[in-house]
Amino acid sequence: MKKIISILVVTLMLVSCSKEDSQNVSTITYYPEFQVMGDDVIFLDKGQEFVDPGVIATEGATEIPFTTTITGKYRGGTTLDTNVVDIYQIVYTATNQDGFSGSVARTVYVIDTGDLTTSIAGLYTSTVARNGTSGAAYTNMEYVLIWEKADGSFQISDAFAGWYSIGRAIAGSDTPGGIIVANNIATNDFSFPGTLTNDYFGGVVNMTDLTVDAATKKMTLKTTWIAPGTPPTNYQFVATLTQVPL
Structure with a gap:
């Protein structure tokens, strides 16, 4: 074109x-x-x-x-x-x-599009709920990226799965650096080393859970965030990630 x-x-x-x-x-x-x-x-x-x-x-x-x-x-x-x-x-x-x-x-x-059996790499659309609340702006957001690192672990582009960076279109509001260790994808055995922070707001971020459904090409990622403030505010993000076929 x-x-x-x-x-x-x-x-x-x-x-x-x-x-x-x-x-x-x-x-x-x-x-x-x-x-x-x-x-x-x-x-x-x-x-x-x-x-x-x-x-x-x-x-x-x-x-x-x-x-x-x-x-x-x-x-x-x-x-x-x-x-x-x-x-x-x-x-x-x-x-x-x-x-x-x-x-x-x-x-x-x-x-790199993984088969969700041996690899969770891929390009994903994202639908996110924050503390149980979602909306049109946070539905089928484009895109969240996951890639495999040299050590066999995986990394996600945004641990909030686009809630702020895509849904609210706030520049520089990704939560990058999230590492996912796939101990056993078939049994949904994952671990999440390290603590993250949001580039825009700060605070303490931890990915806590990931479940994979290879048949539907979907994953569910859960992330907690202690946002700075007096007192601090606790949030949980639940993201449904749908792999985009190429």
Whole structure:
């Protein structure tokens, strides 16, 4: 899919106050425009080849060069390595002849989809209840990511399963770093080493329980949070995670 991002075109009229020079001077600045080649959201299997379709950047009718930067949201990569599961953002930036810059981005999901028998890795939609209360904003949220680490344990992108970061769209409100040790997936025997904190609010966070239903491709994750305050507030999040097939 081709997508054209049109930024702005500004005309600046300079009028001289001199009697000797009564001619108006007109300067037109064309801000960078972008034609995004391919889709602005791409899903890839782990290890799948990826060739960046790029963009076409123009200043008026003239094509101009652009630069590309890549950031892995959870694992910090600066290149798109399809052997490393993550959510990557590719940002394309161009600068016009007057020094004005513009940017456009695409998102690339690199996903390892486990069978929920030997692996719980995958991309999941999330429906979350907090202290027993949910709502439309917290239903089928897109997306929560789980990947397998080198030591065989698993890590989840947000221990709150998107309640704040997706449901309330509060930037930087993930609870990252949650490790899940799968002692025996078939018997729902998991352990959760370490204590977490929410990046935005703080507090003490612990994942406490995970149950897996391989037949329905669903998991239920329970997480507790002691939120800071006087007195502190206790919350429990119950997330139903539904694996997204690729």
